[in-house]
Amino acid sequence: MNQAVSVTEVPLPSRSRLAVTTLAALAVAVVILMTIVLPAEYGIDPLGSGEALGLTAMSRPIAVEPIPLPAGGDALKPTPNGPINLYGAPFKVDAVEFVLGPYDYVEYKYQLQEGAQMQFAWKATRPVIHDFHGEVGADPTQVKSFDKSNRQEAIGALTAPFAGIHGWYWENPGAESVTVTLKSSGFYSGALEFRSDKTRKTHELSVP
Amino acid sequence: MTAARQAQLGVVIGLAMAFWTIVSTPVAAHGVSSKDALFLLSLNGPAIIPLMYLGAKHMVTGYDHLLFLIGVIFYLYRLKDILLYVSLFTVGHSITLLGGALGGIRVDPYLIDAVIGLSIVYKGFENIGGFRRLLGFQPNPRAAVLVFGLFHGFGLATKLQQFNLSPNGLVENIVSFNVGVEIGQLLALTAVLIGLTYWRARPGYLQHAYVTNAALMTAGFVFAGYQLAGFAIGE
Numbered sequence: 184m185n186q187a188v189s190v191t192e193v194p195l196p197s198r199s200r201l202a203v204t205t206l207a208a209l210a211v212a213v214v215i216l217m218t219i220v221l222p223a224e225y226g227i228d229p230l231g232s233g234e235a236l237g238l239t240a241m242s243r244p245i246a247v248e249p250i251p252l253p254a255g256g257d258a259l260k261p262t263p264n265g266p267i268n269l270y271g272a273p274f275k276v277d278a279v280e281f282v283l284g285p286y287d288y289v290e291y292k293y294q295l296q297e298g299a300q301m302q303f304a305w306k307a308t309r310p311v312i313h314d315f316h317g318e319v320g321a322d323p324t325q326v327k328s329f330d331k332s333n334r335q336e337a338i339g340a341l342t343a344p345f346a347g348i349h350g351w352y353w354e355n356p357g358a359e360s361v362t363v364t365l366k367s368s369g370f371y372s373g374a375l376e377f378r379s380d381k382t383r384k385t386h387e388l389s390v391p
Numbered sequence: 392m393t394a395a396r397q398a399q400l401g402v403v404i405g406l407a408m409a410f411w412t413i414v415s416t417p418v419a420a421h422g423v424s425s426k427d428a429l430f431l432l433s434l435n436g437p438a439i440i441p442l443m444y445l446g447a448k449h450m451v452t453g454y455d456h457l458l459f460l461i462g463v464i465f466y467l468y469r470l471k472d473i474l475l476y477v478s479l480f481t482v483g484h485s486i487t488l489l490g491g492a493l494g495g496i497r498v499d500p501y502l503i504d505a506v507i508g509l510s511i512v513y514k515g516f517e518n519i520g521g522f523r524r525l526l527g528f529q530p531n532p533r534a535a536v537l538v539f540g541l542f543h544g545f546g547l548a549t550k551l552q553q554f555n556l557s558p559n560g561l562v563e564n565i566v567s568f569n570v571g572v573e574i575g576q577l578l579a580l581t582a583v584l585i586g587l588t589y590w591r592a593r594p595g596y597l598q599h600a601y602v603t604n605a606a607l608m609t610a611g612f613v614f615a616g617y618q619l620a621g622f623a624i625g626e
Contacts, residue, residue: 196601212608212609212611216616216620220613221616
């Protein structure tokens with residue numbers, strides 16, 4: 184082992200050597216900063232070396248090219264992507280309540296594209312006559328029933344088998360009023376309410 | 392070994408050190424890794440062992456603190472001296488780490504890190520006899536280590552403050568982090584000492600010492616410049 188040399192015994196450099204050393208250290212540092220560190224860290228590339236060495240790519244945010252959403256009215260038509268259905272517009276949520284007088288009925292339906300999904304939960308204060316169905320292209324003559332059982336409540340999900348309005352017919356079978364409450368979320372574009380007095384009403388749906 | 396061969400070796404070692412600084416810059420980036428950051432943000436209550444681990448990890452992987460320590464112990468041979476200097480450094484950075492993080496003293500992390508970079512330059516300059524040549528005397532190295540220790544502690548505090556740690560368990564967590572820093576420092580110091588001792592036993596250590604400390608200055612300038620640029624562009 185060498186004999187211990189304390190810092191005060193180190194041979195002193197000449198003033199000029201000290202100056203050259205310090206300036207060289209600074210100069211090398213500036214070169215390293217300009218050519219490597221600043222391009223890599225901040226994308227500052229005064230000499231173009233960062234681009235040449237591929238270092239500026241490190242300081243760029245990771246490029247995420249979003250695939251544009253399907254435009255126009257087809258925005259709510261699903262695009263299958265493996266097990267996923269992609270949509271061009273956000274799903275909506277809805278909550279409605281209907282009071283049915285004695286023997287009264289109401290129909291409430293959502294506009295869905297083919298393959299679009301909707302989840303629902305409805306409940307009535309007493310059992311009701313019920314028909315969950317769809318109308319092809321909103322044509323009342325082309326109706327397809329999905330579930331025609333009498334129920335007091337139902338929780339489920341629908342994948343629309345065709346484009347059109349899809350929803351429920353609820354009929355109060357008794358002499359006392361029934362309240363039906365429905366909550367749903369889905370890729371639907373609008374909702375329609377049909378009452379027994381032949382009135383027709385569109386519902387505002389909200390984006391969650 | 393000829394003088395030319397030794398000079399070559401010195402340059403290679405110096406360049407390797409500078410290169411190490413550069414390659415570790417984007418990796419360690421002297422912050423807290425994103426996984427650890429998520430952990431810190433999620434904390435709500437004392438997490439003594441994890442914070443100790445993070446403190447130790449920060450020290451072992453924080454090349455700025457390591458480079459400074461290399462500079463500090465470069466000409467220290469006796470265990471007594473090493474313990475004295477390292478204790479001064481520890482006292483210094485513990486005061487500001489605890490005071491800064493608990494007292495909520497906020498300092499710009501870039502400026503603090505730039506000063507830490509310059510502390511490496513200072514130590515390298517001191518080791519090549521710069522102050523004795525320039526000023527005719529050696530500024531008290533113990534005082535310098537203590538003062539720079541204060542700055543390093545502020546640097547550690549700013550790292551923790553970036554995460555707005557929950558007040559729940561704050562004291563325990565910061566003290567744990569500080570304890571971890573000391574453990575990490577001990578581990579890093581052991582590794583540095585083993586390397587330096589091995590190197591000292593070889594011929595030509597003193598010849599390479601000059602180049603090594605010049606390289607230390609370079610690394611310090613690079614680190615300071617990197618931080619000052621970050622401050623300037625406000626990233």
